[in-house]
Amino acid sequence: MSERGDLLDFPGADELIAAGHVAPPAPAVVAAARAAVAGAAGAVAYPVLDLGDRPAASASAAQFLNDMADVAADSRTADAPYWKVRMETVNQDDGRMATTTFFDRAGRIWSVDADGTVHEPPAGKAGKLKKWPVGKKWLTRPALDKLPTEQKALTALFPKADDSRFEQVAILLEDSPASPELRAALFRILADTPGVKLVGDVQDSKGRPGVAVEVTRKAGFSTGPEKGVTYWTTDRYTVAPDTGLLLETIHKIRGQDIPADRYTWLELGPADRVG
Template sequence: MTNRTDDHSLLDFPGAAELIAAGGVAPPSAGAVDGAWDAVARAAREEERATPTPPTQLMSHRIRRPRRLLVAAAAVAAIATGAVAYPVLDMGAEPAATASASEFFKGMAEVAEDAPAAAPVYWKVRVETDNQDDGRRTDTNYFDREGRVWSVDADGTVHEPPAGEEGKVKKWPVGKKWLTWPDLEKLPTDEKALAALFPKDAHSRFDQVTIMLEDSPASPDLRAALFRILADTPGMKLVGDVRDSKGRAGVAVEITQKSWVRMGEGTGDDLTLHTQDRYIIAPDTGLLLETTHKTLGRATPADRYTWLEVGPAERVE
């Protein structure tokens, strides 16, 4: 059964009253409508994932803005369609995981377990990002066990982490907490005990687990437990053999999230939107190669994150 919530307090932002009172306007162009709904869909997707965090922490690229601002952005986007609207996430029953997807993740758990353990001085992450907000860029970062972050420019220039409170700290979300590298080593590696620490709803759990699999220095046993959690997470589908944007061979798994936009009274049926997250995994190593996030049925390109290098390092260079 679907649980739908009409929480008008979410529209508590500057200009909301004027927006609600504006009423109908002339029909917009098709391009304006598509652009508006793409913005709404992005806000709906990111709203589910958004968690307020201290500004001095370096968090995942996929957790961005507070809930209130995202809802405001969605409502403002609705101006282009001549109606008041805001996104509502589908929190109803999730479809069961396909057997093929579940078996694939179980296989990846075995691959992860067989990986050699490492005790590096630094952890290196090099990722190419391509989205509408930032365009295409490549970021190279190193962090140590204390979470201090070094960044390296394309020309090799190394930027040392600032001292004191100005420095950024690398952390990963687990439930409502943000964990450092040493915190990860304290997590249970029994999948049932570990799963209890993550959100109960499938999409949030899937999102947090994959964030950790993307770029964390999780041990082989911890990565295996994370894959086993995914094997029991509903809503995922095995796509099969694909190649990422760099031509690397991998296996793709997708999870689709349904949301809808509640229109103002007298405007007809609600608009249903589907957003799709795809994860490409190297089957021989269990490493994530690429993640994409898109709105189905819209021309807007997917947000893409291509993991070029993730692993131990003995020095920053």
């Protein structure tokens, strides 16, 4: 008891004892704090570990992505009849383009012009439905709600190749109305993907703070003068650590001067009405 008294002999000890048990911080708070330390101290918060045949840099990225799984699982989305996606695209073919779309629970798509003009989906089966790739299938919103949220069962639905699986999972995380449980499982799949590198603290093209990870993948073959030559892309994904939402995706072809493709998500979430 005398030893305990010595340890607690400092100003404020009585108040600390009286406070009793303090609940642990929310996953978003923990992830944001780790990200801040990682950015300021060279990824100290997400240490690089030796994983044998996996690239060492992937260890810190795995910790961050698992943190984002916890943030996603802890999040809640308001129930609303529509899902809104407002984004900006920049690429070599189209230049800079901003789009605003809404889709309902069936996946029917509305688009809204910059002046507020609303374009409704055609009636009947002629209307396009919003879909996302999962393995060899393209799933509508109702089908997404039926996906398993257990990581192993969900992983089995995606391509076996690491690159293709990562790409499809990332597309779902970019703009789908996946449930918190599904988003958490998707982040855990990314965390188990070899070769993902933690970039750390960054700002997206709009100046919003985030944490970025990168993955280099085989993107295809050249059809130009160097026909048949394999080309690779480095894909950067910037995530808001406090929400687990993707802020921006950049695809850059390695070794070429072609400008990178950029997709920036300006607004994403439930909506009570279109417009």
